[in-house]
Amino acid sequence: xxxxxxxxxxxxxxxxxxxxxxxxxxxxxxxxxxxxxxxxxxxxxxxxxxxxxxxxxxxxxxxxxxxxxxxxxxxxxxxxxxxxxxxxxxxxxxxxxxxxxxxxxxxxxxxxxxxxxxxxxxxxxxxxxxxxxxxxxxxxxxxxxxxxxxxxxxxxxxxxxxxxxxxxxxxxxxxxxxxxxxxxxxxxxxxxxxxxxxxxxxxxxxxxxxxxxxxxxxxx
Ligand code: E4P
Numbered sequence: 001x002x003x004x005x006x007x008x009x010x011x012x013x014x015x016x017x018x019x020x021x022x023x024x025x026x027x028x029x030x031x032x033x034x035x036x037x038x039x040x041x042x043x044x045x046x047x048x049x050x051x052x053x054x055x056x057x058x059x060x061x062x063x064x065x066x067x068x069x070x071x072x073x074x075x076x077x078x079x080x081x082x083x084x085x086x087x088x089x090x091x092x093x094x095x096x097x098x099x100x101x102x103x104x105x106x107x108x109x110x111x112x113x114x115x116x117x118x119x120x121x122x123x124x125x126x127x128x129x130x131x132x133x134x135x136x137x138x139x140x141x142x143x144x145x146x147x148x149x150x151x152x153x154x155x156x157x158x159x160x161x162x163x164x165x166x167x168x169x170x171x172x173x174x175x176x177x178x179x180x181x182x183x184x185x186x187x188x189x190x191x192x193x194x195x196x197x198x199x200x201x202x203x204x205x206x207x208x209x210x211x212x213x214x215x216x217x218x219x220x
Contacts, residue, residue, distance in 0.1 A: 012186030024052035047077030057083035066093035098122025131164035
């Protein structure tokens with residue numbers, strides 16, 4: 001399974017990238033706004049650090065506007081993948097951009113039908129938001145499982161990015177469901193590699209080692 005980082009914070013990206021865990025980065029206008037720096041500057045910096053796909057999102061709502069933005073942004077770095085919202089205009093933009101070999105990530109997907117439409121239009125990636133579905137009492141993981149089943153059944157090429165991940169359980173369940181990718185907030189990553197029993201175990205081992213050495217010193 002591939003891990004993308006769902007952040008535009010360069011310190012977070014650099015720290016986790018150093019562990020070999022970052023296969024790509026996803027952003028959206030809310031994520032970019034938190035950085036308080038120009039959009040282009042932030043995206044170019046991320047693309048310099050991360051080799052894999054980096055997704056900046058378009059702002060326009062009309063296909064023509066999205067296509068124009070995508071053509072400009074795709075020149076910023078070779079690994080840019082343009083995020084396009086899941087609307088009729090978005091699908092039109094994705095279809096045109098796929099014919100120009102501009103890669104896309106269709107975002108704000110909340111149903112299997114939307115995922116299928118995006119894949120059919122030519123999306124490189126689709127981003128189903130499982131956390132936001134859970135927030136309204138609908139099982140987000142169930143959507144991921146069904147999407148994976150349908151994509152496998154028809155041999156669709158688009159990769160599924162489980163997005164809007166809220167906790168460790170989401171990552172594990174997305175992996176079990178066979179999601180190609182999970183895009184994970186930087187703040188959640190340490191909870192993936194850490195465990196309180198690991199920390200407790202290390203402390204216990206060190207304590208026993210110290211006592212053992214003190215015993216040896218006492219004997220000499
Ligand atoms: C995905 O690409 C989105 O940026 C992200 O996962 C949205 O998550 P949220 O629901 O926590 O805002």
